[in-house]
Amino acid sequence: MAETTTLSPTRPRKPRLRIRTVVIAIGIVAFTIYAARQSGWDWGSFVTVWTNPLWGRFWPIDWEWVSDRNNVLDPLIETFQIAVVATVIGCLLALPIGFLMSNLTTPNRPTFVVVRSVMNVIRAIPDLLLAVILVAAVSIGAFGGAIALTVFSTAVLVKLFSETIDGADPRPLEAALAAGGRHTAAVRAGVLPEVFPAYVAYSAYVFELNVRASVVIGLVGGGGIGRVIEAQRQFFRYDRIFGVLIVIFIIVMIIEQISDAIRRRVL
Amino acid sequence: MTSTIDTAPVDPGAPRTPERPRPPVAKWWRLAAGLGVLFAFLWGVSGLDITAEQLGRAPGNIWTIIELSVPPDFRAVLERGALGKVFESVYIAWTGTVIAAVLSLPLAFLASNNVVPAWVRIPIRQFFIIVRAFPELILATIFLAVVGLGPWAGALAIGFSSVGTLGKWSSESIEEVAGGPVEAIQASGGGWLSGVRWGLLPQVFPTIVAHWLFRFEINVRASAIFGLIGAGGIGGEISSQVQFRNWQNVSAVLIMVVVMVLVIDAVSGAVRRRILAGSDRGSVDASQEALGDLGGFLTRRRERAAGDGPSTS
Amino acid sequence: MIEFDDVSVTYRGGVKALRNVSLTIDDGEFVVVVGLSGAGKSTLLRALNGLVPATSGSIQFNGTEVVGAKGAELRKVRSQIGMIFQTFNLATRTTVMNNVLMGRLATVPTWRSTLGLWPAADKELAFRALERVGIVDKAYVRASNLSGGQQQRVGIARALAQEPSVMLADEPVAALDPVTSHQVMGDLQRINRDLGITTLINLHFLDLARSYGKRLIGLREGQLVFDGDIADVDDDTFREIYGRAITPDDLLSMDAASGG
Numbered sequence: 001m002a003e004t005t006t007l008s009p010t011r012p013r014k015p016r017l018r019i020r021t022v023v024i025a026i027g028i029v030a031f032t033i034y035a036a037r038q039s040g041w042d043w044g045s046f047v048t049v050w051t052n053p054l055w056g057r058f059w060p061i062d063w064e065w066v067s068d069r070n071n072v073l074d075p076l077i078e079t080f081q082i083a084v085v086a087t088v089i090g091c092l093l094a095l096p097i098g099f100l101m102s103n104l105t106t107p108n109r110p111t112f113v114v115v116r117s118v119m120n121v122i123r124a125i126p127d128l129l130l131a132v133i134l135v136a137a138v139s140i141g142a143f144g145g146a147i148a149l150t151v152f153s154t155a156v157l158v159k160l161f162s163e164t165i166d167g168a169d170p171r172p173l174e175a176a177l178a179a180g181g182r183h184t185a186a187v188r189a190g191v192l193p194e195v196f197p198a199y200v201a202y203s204a205y206v207f208e209l210n211v212r213a214s215v216v217i218g219l220v221g222g223g224g225i226g227r228v229i230e231a232q233r234q235f236f237r238y239d240r241i242f243g244v245l246i247v248i249f250i251i252v253m254i255i256e257q258i259s260d261a262i263r264r265r266v267l
Numbered sequence: 268m269t270s271t272i273d274t275a276p277v278d279p280g281a282p283r284t285p286e287r288p289r290p291p292v293a294k295w296w297r298l299a300a301g302l303g304v305l306f307a308f309l310w311g312v313s314g315l316d317i318t319a320e321q322l323g324r325a326p327g328n329i330w331t332i333i334e335l336s337v338p339p340d341f342r343a344v345l346e347r348g349a350l351g352k353v354f355e356s357v358y359i360a361w362t363g364t365v366i367a368a369v370l371s372l373p374l375a376f377l378a379s380n381n382v383v384p385a386w387v388r389i390p391i392r393q394f395f396i397i398v399r400a401f402p403e404l405i406l407a408t409i410f411l412a413v414v415g416l417g418p419w420a421g422a423l424a425i426g427f428s429s430v431g432t433l434g435k436w437s438s439e440s441i442e443e444v445a446g447g448p449v450e451a452i453q454a455s456g457g458g459w460l461s462g463v464r465w466g467l468l469p470q471v472f473p474t475i476v477a478h479w480l481f482r483f484e485i486n487v488r489a490s491a492i493f494g495l496i497g498a499g500g501i502g503g504e505i506s507s508q509v510q511f512r513n514w515q516n517v518s519a520v521l522i523m524v525v526v527m528v529l530v531i532d533a534v535s536g537a538v539r540r541r542i543l544a545g546s547d548r549g550s551v552d553a554s555q556e557a558l559g560d561l562g563g564f565l566t567r568r569r570e571r572a573a574g575d576g577p578s579t580s
Numbered sequence: 581m582i583e584f585d586d587v588s589v590t591y592r593g594g595v596k597a598l599r600n601v602s603l604t605i606d607d608g609e610f611v612v613v614v615g616l617s618g619a620g621k622s623t624l625l626r627a628l629n630g631l632v633p634a635t636s637g638s639i640q641f642n643g644t645e646v647v648g649a650k651g652a653e654l655r656k657v658r659s660q661i662g663m664i665f666q667t668f669n670l671a672t673r674t675t676v677m678n679n680v681l682m683g684r685l686a687t688v689p690t691w692r693s694t695l696g697l698w699p700a701a702d703k704e705l706a707f708r709a710l711e712r713v714g715i716v717d718k719a720y721v722r723a724s725n726l727s728g729g730q731q732q733r734v735g736i737a738r739a740l741a742q743e744p745s746v747m748l749a750d751e752p753v754a755a756l757d758p759v760t761s762h763q764v765m766g767d768l769q770r771i772n773r774d775l776g777i778t779t780l781i782n783l784h785f786l787d788l789a790r791s792y793g794k795r796l797i798g799l800r801e802g803q804l805v806f807d808g809d810i811a812d813v814d815d816d817t818f819r820e821i822y823g824r825a826i827t828p829d830d831l832l833s834m835d836a837a838s839g840g
Contacts, residue, residue, distance in 0.1 A: 032365050035358035039499070040419035049423055052413045077314060084311035088304060124528035125521065126488040128404075129505055132495060133517060136509045137332045138325050142315050147325075172682075175669040175735075178629055179742055180659030181685030185693045189682045193674035216404045220495050223315075233408055241405070249400045287707055290677075291720050 057238040066243035071228065076247070079224030082146045082217070083210040090153025090210075091203045097154065098161035098199075104173070105165055105187045123155040127213055128220055135221040145222025149210055157206045164198040165191065197266045204259040211255055215248055336518035344519040349504050353527050356500035359418045359493065360486040363425025368479045371430045375437030375475070381449070382441065382463055391434070398431030403489060407498045418499025425486050425493075433482055440474040441467060477539045484528075484535050491524050501527075581606055582628065582746070582778070587637030587647075589623050589802075597623040599802040600637070605780065607745070610772045612793035612810070613782045616822055619799040621782040625748045628780075629661045630654050642745070659686030662739025662777075666751040668731040672724035676715070676734050679723055680706040683741030702741075709737040713767070729760035736767065747771065749781040753788070758833050761785075765792045785832040786818055 066072050099105040101119060106112035130151060135144030168191055176186035218226015225244060232240045376382050378391040407424035414420050449466035457465070494502020501524055508516040582605040589598040598620045605611060613621045626632040628639060630646055639646040641657050649657060662683070670679050684702040685693055692698065698706075710716040713733040718726060723734060732752060739747055749768060753761035765781075769792055772779040783789045789796060789810070796813055798806030798821035805821055806813075818826055 032361065035361045036365070036422075038355060038358040038418070039362040039422040040414075040417055041362065041422075042414070042419060045414050045419065045423065049410055049413050054409065054412055081311040081314035084307050085315065088308040088311070120529070121525055124488075124525045124532070126491045126524070126528075128492040128495060129502065129521070129524065132505060132509055133332075133521070134329075136512070137329050139328075140317065140321060143317050143321065143325065146315060169672075171665065171667060171669040172671040172679075174631065175663070175665065175738070176682050176685055178631055178658055178661075178663040179683050179685050179738070180655040180657075181682070181693070182655065182690055185685050185688075185690045188694045189678070189685060190671055193671045193678070197673070212402065216402050219404055219408075229405065233405075236412075238409075245401065245405070249397075252400055287716055288719050 054236075054238070057236055058242040060239060061243040061246070062237070062239045063243060065240050066247065071240075072225070072244055072247060075218075075223075075225040075228045076251070078142060079214045079218065079226070080211070082142055082149060082222070082224055083207065083214040085146050086149030086153050086214070087203065087207040087210050090150045090206065091157060091199075093150075093154045094157035094161055095199065098158045098165060099187055099191075101158055101162040102165035104168060104170055105191055107183050119155055119158050122151060123159060127152040128217065131217050131222050132220050140223075141218075141221055141227065142223030145214065145217040145224070148222070149213055149217065152213070153206050153210055156209065157202055160202045160205075161195070161199055164195050164202075168194050200266045201263045204262050208252070208255060208259055211252060332514055335514040338515065339519035339522055340513075340515035341519045343513075344504070344508075344516050344523070347504065349501065349520055349523060352494070352501040352504055353523055355418055356490040356494065356502070357487060357527065357531065359422045359490040359498075359500055360425060360483060362422040363490070364429060364479060364483040364486050366422070366426030367429035367433050367482065370426070371433035371437060372475070374430065374434045375441060376463060376467075378434060378438035379441040381444070382467070392438075395431045395434040395438075398428065399435070401428065401431075403428040404492070404496065407493050408496055411496065411498055416497045421490055421493035421498030421500060424498065425489055429482050429486060433478060436478045436482075437471075437475045440478065441471050444470045473542045473545065477543050480535045480539045480542075484532050487528055487531050491528075581640075581642060583638075583640040584624075584627075585638045585640070587627060587634050587639055589620075589627055589632060590635045596802050597632075598627065598634075601799075601802075601804045602637075603797065603804060603807055605778060607778055608772070608776050609778055610769065610792075610794045611780045611797060612789045612795070613780065613797045613799060614784075614786065614789050614818070614821060615799035617784075618801075620802040621799055622750055623802075624799065625663070625750050625780060625782060628746075628748065629658050629663060655686055659742055660744050661746045661748060662742045662744035663748045663750065664732065664735040664739050664752050666754045668728075668735045668755075670723045670731055670734055670738075672722070674723065675720045676710070676723055676726070676737075677706060677719045679734050680709055680737045680741050683709070683738040686742070705743070706737075706741050709740040710734075712740060713737045728756050729763065732756065732760075732764055733767075736764075736771075740771070744777060746778045746780070749779070751782045751784055753832075754784055761788065761832060768792075785830065786826060787831045787833065 097115060097119065100107070100111055100115045103112065106115075127148060131145050131148035134148045135141055138144040138147065172190035172194070173186055174190075176190040177183075181189065214222070214224055215226055215229075218224040218228070219230050220226075225248070229241055229244060232238075232244075374391060374394075378388050378395065380388055403424055406428055407421055410420035410423050414423070444467055448470065449462040452462045452466045453459070490500045491502050494500035494504065495506045497503060501520060504520050505517060505524075508520060584601050584603050587598055587601045588596070590596050601620075601624065613624060615621050623632055627634045628641065628646065630649060634647045637647065642660070644653065644657055646654075646657055671682070678696075681693075681698055681702065684698070684705065688698060688702055707716060707719070710719055713736050715726075715730055715733055715737070718730065718734075723731065726734065732755075735752075747768070752768070753764050756764065765788055768779055768781060771777055781793075783793075790813065793810040796806060796808060796810050797804065798817070800821055800823060806817060815826060818830075822830070
């Protein structure tokens, strides 16, 4: 028998970069350069924004002013109240709407489509834009801010919540329907227990978002500490603003810890 | 076979065995939590200083505005260059996200426990937390004072602020990468940097790019808001139109903003899914991203429940 | 009384799960349904309580037409039919009690069940059902903390709480070990005998079918191929229903395989 040694197959060539990949990469780079130009790119400012003497105004902190309750504590309380109200109402609304928005628990197709579309549109509205409009409409800063944040909270929570429901176990729901329950009762008995921990966790998350947002909302006319910050900014009193920011930071940290603890307990 | 089912008719006179258990105390804990929320809510409402009369008038006010906003006046708004402003917002968001991506990538590696020791990682993690705690809008106002009015202040603000979130998400993704390839490289004599560059980066890069894109979606919304304080973009239009109570213009601009956001969300979302599907990690939906903000906690739990298991060995 | 008249079920992908099935079941009967996976056993049961809509034909349940029934009418039919599932279908994150109370959903007003304010009479029924299956001490235990056999008993209690006239069991023991399987089959047998509840059971294991069944229905590719007394059944009958020889996988216990 002739011994033919079969050589290893010819070495494959390294796959050439696909034309498409190259084009996309060039496109992205070109777009980035264009966008940067349009945004007013300025290499120098990367340094100058941090070395500007303005930052010197942050120190020393005017603690005396900060500790006067009229200046900081009361507005902070108002900010907090806006966040609480917005979160509670938003979460209450998000519970039924979330069920309507999930494939698993929606009562019928048209409802599903309508609710989903409406909520997606609302979620696309930046929260502060909504706040500006509502504050002008309702003409009371804190109230307008609260409404805007409520709408925002509902939209955010509803999206998270409905995605959880989509992933929930459909079988207890089947059993509840098989026993003759109406749709709402069956969802309540069969699906809610399973998704409730996630609902609570998301609600805590939304509360955190709202606390941060309600601080900022004051900058554009909603009530609370934001208004104070804006006022002080106009006088360049960054030493006071810095003090306020530190207080806010501490509070947000505390809330995050509590929120984490709730989540650990609940999940 | 002994049956566990007792089908004998129940004699009401006979003693019932075994004892029926009572409802557990935990039920009261939940009731307390519910009451707590209720009281917090009432406290919140009280502080808002709204009279019942104002509350009653509000829906009417809002309805009036809605009536005044229809039909939206696109012609007037486009004449004022609103479309250009919309694009400007996108450019600001994109530029800012690029800046944040470049800055956050190395920092993310320096914040991962499978790359650096704790004494490096912890300060950088703290840095992320502080950056995230600083409200973006306030940073933007400071930058406005330094670089002047216009889009650049907004882009810088977005760029630096996003470093915190992107750093956190990226470092968490890096930590989730299995250590195998890095070990292999180091076993064959490669240095630490090579291990990171060839072992970690290729594996985690798709996920990180997905994070960038998701942050871009958020930043588009932020850049629209920045316009309100003069940092470029469409927000300025809304601000002035609202000021003059041109509600038809307001609704037109609002619709344009919504369309912009929806389009970007759709495109970015599709690209993200494409990238992640290619990298065999499945899709990252909005809830997982938000959960990433919650410390990856829920995501890992869900993955474990689904049988994937954490990918760290 | 249950009457299937020329019932066909075609799923949306075009799969014909049931083909022209006709049969009658009298009150109080104990019926076992066997067939390969995909033969239509599950569809047969689910067509009866409307979980799966029948494409054609008629299903009469105590005089009410199930095919096409909607809303309150369908719920009334379902409330009289208790169903237990292969995977138990319990709400695992809540208590056994809440699961059993699901059996009362048809009669309790929605607002009451939503808020958890169950009437005392319904709670009494739930307790009695738990007592009948012998796990009342676990009433407030989280369902996920129970063993498979216990979870299935909760499922049975949930069905019993409905005070049904018919009990459907879709492969109730497929996820259980042999000892527990025999327990559950015995329980279902006693429920049928002592409470007079018409019982329809899908079974995968042939030796169980032979041990416990009285009337046997065989399905093959959606068609009714056997309907008769269990005494008339032998290995050849099973081979006809299954279309192949019997394998050890079709039997619950290895002893039956080697001994039979």
